Amino acid sequence: MSVTKVATEQEFTELLKKDGLLVAHFMADWAPQCGQMNDVITELGKQLELKDVRFCIVPAEDLSEVSLKYKIAAVPTFLLLRGGQVVERVEGANAADLTNKVKTQAAKASLVSCTPTASTPEQDLNTRLKKLINSSKCMLFMKGSPDAPRCGFSRTTIELLNKLEADYSSFDILSDEEVRQGLKTYSNWPTYPQLYIDGELVGGLDILREMDASGELSSMLPKKQKLEDRLKMLINKAPLMVFMKGDREAPRCGFSKTMIGILNDTGCM
DSSP: OOEEEOOSHHHHHHHHHSSSEEEEEEEOTTOHHHHHHHHHHHHHHHHHOOTTEEEEEEETTTTHHHHHHTTOOSSSEEEEEETTEEEEEEESSOHHHHHHHHHHHHHHHHHHHTOOOTTSSTTOHHHHHHHHHTTSSEEEEESEETTEESSHHHHHHHHHHHHTTBOOEEEEGGGOHHHHHHHHHHHTOOSSOEEEETTEEEEOHHHHHHHHHHTHHHHHSOBOOOHHHHHHHHHTSSSSOOOOSBOSSSBSSHHHHHHHHHHHHTTOO
């Protein structure tokens, strides 16, 4: 999934009109952390591969009117928008927080996209639940969100997953009563939270504690990618790797332009 580079206010307005979730990165070329976060959203786009989730880069200083409208005070700042309305906001280069919120909103977008219409006879609730469960490799159904759990069991589960450095998404069952009641029957599990891995129910907090004590849980959980591992992956992506401002077709600073010129002259590019 490509990341759209927004050049004008009109382009941004057109993106807002499209269905689904829009993740907008308000950034500046002079801020190195913005470049790092561009890599994060590019990787997120590859992981999600959902038609109803889109990513864009907005030059905050060039589009000052847009930045003013959405009260962008610093870069990087991320807005998650649906229907032109901000549903989540992440300020700063917080890759973990951004990833979790994007995956959570993507799951909700998937759920909304398959909501039954009047012409559809009760679009099989189980189909909706299955799609939601499989929207992430590791999916937690809880009360509240990882940042603001709404019960002690959910809070303890979040602490356990964070301790194990798990890469997971979550869904607030308090936000959708149909999902809350339907999942109890679907999973044959009457309480929350519930953790799914690869679409299969692992269990609730008591089961997770037992699996953690035995060491089994850690080996099952997908892990957050460490910065060092991400950098190694990027460095080894090609025999010759250039980290620059802009790209080879459109360098964004004099040093980068000169470097590309040298590489082109020597036949390395």
